[in-house]
Amino acid sequence: MSNGKDYWTAPHKDGWQVKREGASRATSVHKTQAEAWAETKSRARDAQSEAYLQNQEGRIRERNTYGNDPRKTKG
Incomplete structure (x- = not known):
């Protein structure tokens, strides 16, 4: 789908970060992955x-x- 608005949860030095695709900085940082x-x-x-x-x-x-999921299969 990659429209530049995708979001990622990834490791961060202070826990776990939420980051928008293409952004240079984390949107937010959390203590837990959950x-x-x-x-x-x-x-x-x-x-x-x-x-x-x-x-x-x-x-x-x-x-x-x-x-909008571009895949044609169910699941």
């Missing part, structure tokens, strides 16, 4: 975009699409 992931999903839902959750190694662990 708090950051909830914020990421909320922002992605409002922006009708995608939410990505990275693990400590930087790999995508989970992904949610909100709004």
Whole structure:
């Protein structure tokens, strides 16, 4: 979907960050991954975009699409 409005939960030196795709700074920083992931999903839902959750190694662990999903398959 990548419209520049996608949001990411990623590790941060002070915990976990929520970051909009292409931004140089974190939108917010949280103590727990769960708090950051909830914020990421909320922002992605409002922006009708995608939410990505990275693990400590930087790999995508989970992904949610909100709004127009271009995939033709159910799921």
